[in-house]
Amino acid sequence: xxxxxxxxxxxxxxxxxxRAFLKHKGLFYKYNNFMELNELVxxxxxxxxxxxxxxxxxxxxxxxxxxKACFKVIEAGxxxxxxxxxxFLVILRNGIWDLxxxxxEKGEDFATAAMREVxxxxxxxxxxxxxxxxxxxxxxxxxxxxxxxxxxxxxMQYSGSAEPVxxxxxxxxxxxxxxxxxxxxxxxxxxASILDVLYMRNLL
Numbered sequence: 001x002x003x004x005x006x007x008x009x010x011x012x013x014x015x016x017x018x019r020a021f022l023k024h025k026g027l028f029y030k031y032n033n034f035m036e037l038n039e040l041v042x043x044x045x046x047x048x049x050x051x052x053x054x055x056x057x058x059x060x061x062x063x064x065x066x067x068k069a070c071f072k073v074i075e076a077g078x079x080x081x082x083x084x085x086x087x088f089l090v091i092l093r094n095g096i097w098d099l100x101x102x103x104x105e106k107g108e109d110f111a112t113a114a115m116r117e118v119x120x121x122x123x124x125x126x127x128x129x130x131x132x133x134x135x136x137x138x139x140x141x142x143x144x145x146x147x148x149x150x151x152x153x154x155x156m157q158y159s160g161s162a163e164p165v166x167x168x169x170x171x172x173x174x175x176x177x178x179x180x181x182x183x184x185x186x187x188x189x190x191x192a193s194i195l196d197v198l199y200m201r202n203l204l
């Protein structure tokens with residue numbers, strides 16, 4: 001199942017209407033055509049009281065491609081950095097706890113961009129790429145245009161002793177090495193998409 005975050009609200013894509021209707025609460029829409037879908041996206045964006053939208057069709061992939069066409073798509077790579085003490089790195093970006101990530105440059109693949117962005121934003125050297133983790137999608141507005149950002153996440157290992165040197169020009173002002181189970185401070189001040197990434201790695 002695909003899902004897209006609108007800040008702390010979520011759009012889900014599924015193929016089983018009856019199961020989704022019985023198990024979940026929110027606005028349900030059975031895909032009909034692109035024009036209708038585009039109007040629905042604008043409606044959901046403005047209806048902050050509705051937390052979840054379920055878009056249903058037997059061809060989930062096809063409908064998700066139609067959904068993406070409602071936005072300008074930007075691609076990014078990011079990293080969950082682990083150290084030898086079993087901790088993971090979070091950064092404070094513009095006052096909100098986040099994970100290091102950034103947009104792909106021309107000619108880059110996701111893994112290359114993720115490594116470059118993590119190194120740039122944290123100053124850590126000698127990172128080892130371990131495994132791909134997951135992809136997240138979230139939306140925002142830029143100069144009045146709808147943006148859909150796809151971020152592919154990778155797990156990385158840091159075995160050095162140097163502390164991070166943060167990229168201040170990206171609004172990064174602090175960091176913490178956190179342990180799974182001691183993440184209350186993150187839960188209270190982060191994005192739903194970041195919680196989703198940490199949940200996938202069993203770090204919450």
